Amino acid sequence: MKLEQCLTEKTVNQNLLSIQYAVRGPVLERAVQIEKELEKGVSKPFKRVVRANIGDAHALGQKPFTFIRQVLALVACPELMTSPSIPEDVKERVKEILEDCIKGSAGAYSPSGGLSLVRRRVAQYLHERDGVSAASEHVYLGAGASDLVKTVLSLFVHDVDGKPPSVMIPIPQYPLFSGTISELGLRQANYYLDEENSWALMIQELERCWREASVDSHVRALVVINPGNPTGQVMHEMGAPYSSMELASFSTSSKGWAAECGLRAGYVELPRLAPRVRAAFEASRALQQCPSVLGQCALDCIMRPPRAGEASFPRWSRERAAVRRALAERANAAARALGAIPGYSCNPIDGAVFAFPRVELPARAQIAAAELNVSADEFYCLRLLEETGICVVPGSGFGQLPGTFHFRTTILHQREEFEHMMESFRRFHIDFLRKYS
């Protein structure tokens, strides 16, 4: 029998080698090193690293919603149902969920598409939100949207008319899409959002992209991100002729008001799959058994939060108002503060938890970056990190029009930290211009 180390750079799945995931890329790696250096007492121009690379509201100080967490606690440990400090509507929700769990345990597998209660709740939510009825058997739950995006994109891995499959994605985009496209061996076709027009999606640009990609590939899917990540633009309707194509509509507990990233819950609605294709999708999902039942419970609470007249409503309303106020304040303040830095421009931020400012980089800085064999925006972000301790993500990780430079920063930090960041960006950039102009 032939025995050797069989997984090498040459013999490993080559698609995996090409995954780029800037959100957890080289700038973050350096940030982690710097944190360790600070711990060892190495002197730096700052006291601590500020992580602004991942859109994780809880990691930046947003508190979880009490209703969601009380429901999770009682589903996990039904002994606590007798606890007098837990409101009645929480207990009712828990009973309803446990009735849908086999033998009343969150430790039993759910059906692979999810608990039927939660799938119905998602369908109801979609109906109320969009005014179009949704069938619960077309709703599938997953471990966040990432998990479901991968299964859906995997459906397209097949040549058509002798051409390899491609997927159209917006630029800038969230690198889950480019990364998953690489992982699955699909081709990526970029359509550019219009920065001058608040990152709007332009039909003629979609058509240009489709025409060019169709020369040597078969365009099989179009990704639309709404609200944009990282750009924050909100798109309202695609309209005909796109509306006749298959549709996969994703959402996740990680974003939105609840911002429950660590619980891993999301859903996809797939209303128009052919039966045999649906069976293939379901077979792939069944291999993973089911998504976390506790994650499903969190999604249930998000789909159907407390309503007026229910015991948990006043507290939930206060918590929600505080989160919305903080998000709106940060979004406005970030766009204003970033836009006021000389050489920066920043679109209004409508619906996302990120800002994606554009930064003018002097020619000498671009040359310095090229000498170090990194892109100019990565060079900028690495210098920013070394001098201010702020860890952001270079625009090239999301894609940008050639010759333009951006970075993505989260805007969810608590007020003091947020003001420190904005002031640091300003000082750093003025200093950077002085050095490289």
Place this chain on the structure above:
Amino acid sequence: MKLEQCLTEKTVNQNLLSIQYAVRGPVLERAVQIEKELEKGVSKPFKRVVRANIGDAHALGQKPFTFIRQVLALVACPELMTSPSIPEDVKERVKEILEDCIKGSAGAYSPSGGLSLVRRRVAQYLHERDGVSAASEHVYLGAGASDLVKTVLSLFVHDVDGKPPSVMIPIPQYPLFSGTISELGLRQANYYLDEENSWALMIQELERCWREASVDSHVRALVVINPGNPTGQVMHEMGAPYSSMELASFSTSSKGWAAECGLRAGYVELPRLAPRVRAAFEASRALQQCPSVLGQCALDCIMRPPRAGEASFPRWSRERAAVRRALAERANAAARALGAIPGYSCNPIDGAVFAFPRVELPARAQIAAAELNVSADEFYCLRLLEETGICVVPGSGFGQLPGTFHFRTTILHQREEFEHMMESFRRFHIDFLRKYS
């Protein structure tokens, strides 16, 4: 722009069409139909369907361990830390976990490999179990073992020396492996476990399989299941020369004493990957962000359960003793009862929650099955379901030596149900022999 329904049976990823997953296959589909018929009042020779197709102890009445569930409840809802009914060691565990969550929230993403606390705890557990030290940075957490098996197998998707990659798996096997191999477009190479020898793995059979598979493929991985699923044999050591190859060692919270299936937690240890291959593995994992933080907490409790002297220990010990006693009783009783049925044989069940009896099927039954275009063992299981309401999985779903027939049944049912099942198998089989001999 060309617009049409683009996902059809012809244009969908063909690998997904070929996924077979018998555990949730046609017999279960019919069982679900029958449940609905019973609800509508359709008369059957039985009152309810007994699901014996999935190894889900909680679904069969095993109670969750209080320690695990109390920890989950307090991690989810730290307000309950003041609850006087919760033991001190639970509160200490919760503090320790929340210190490793960013800003103390299970709603923040963990690192994609998992919380460092839990990865260290797995490494410590492996060290204590195997007597060989394990590095926590080689431990990766996932949403059950299924999730991690898929990422690890995906590493091998690459032709070597002009030959397509193949994976050696035991027959019988758990269909996660055959299903994932199909999904990834790998080739499956079967090595047969020796039923006459308590499902032992025989070196000469491994070598036969490798030799035959190597004619037109490159064998890149060998799957060993220990304790066997579905066969229940326990393998102790592989020894040289296998011990020099890369190793991926999986485990899951779904099996073992805790049997927490719905929480979706598992780990893989990957001690010997080349650095560039490890980076590719980590990139693929990072696209999925992180596994459920609450699932990780459950794994933490399983890796380091309460010890003598700690407040939760007496209750935990009682609960564990009850589970072990029930499992041992069921395993012995199932092997005995199944072995006593004329035409059945059943190996001792050492370490799994399933029995996999071999059943002699008369030639006339095989002909009847062929006329219906189903395999003889599927025919048998469908008849069993129609006449007794018991839903088991045909042996062909796991693989079996050609000409032999088996089914897999869980043995975790509570005593009364269990006795009903064994008696039903006996009566049904005697009747079946009468009909088809």
